[in-house]
Amino acid sequence: MPxxxxxxxxxxxxLRNRSRNKKYKSAFKKAIKNYLLSVKRLSVDNNQELLNDCNNRLSLVYKSIDKAVKVKILHKNTASRKKSRLTKIMK
Known part of the structure; x- marks a missing residue:
């Protein structure tokens, strides 16, 4: 093929778009991972400081997912589903 x-x-x-997309995708995946680790720590030792940490990390997850939706890395319904499931985990 010529x-x-x-x-x-x-x-x-x-190539440019792939690297740009990867930046947003890895950002929300890291945020989700950090949030899940904080929820795990909260389940082991339940105190107010860890609860505040979980809420802050959930806020960061929401922020990164919304940015990914804004640049069309994620579909808005997929983002909504992810946010809903992550919120259920904490309850």
Missing amino acids: QTKSYIKNSKII
């Missing part, structure tokens, strides 16, 4: 100029330009754009 490599035309448009193909070369398109491949550069694809």
Whole structure:
């Protein structure tokens, strides 16, 4: 298959977009992981400080998921489902 100029330009754009998408995706995955770890610590030792930490981390998760929706990495319904399930975990 011959490599035309448009193909070369398109491949550069694809690589650029992939790295941009990966940044947002990894951000909300890390936020979710940190939140789940804090919930696990809360289940072991239930005190007010850990509860506040969980709420702060949940807020960060919401923020990162909403950013991913804004740049169309996640569909809004998928984001809503993820946020709902994460909130249920804490209760």
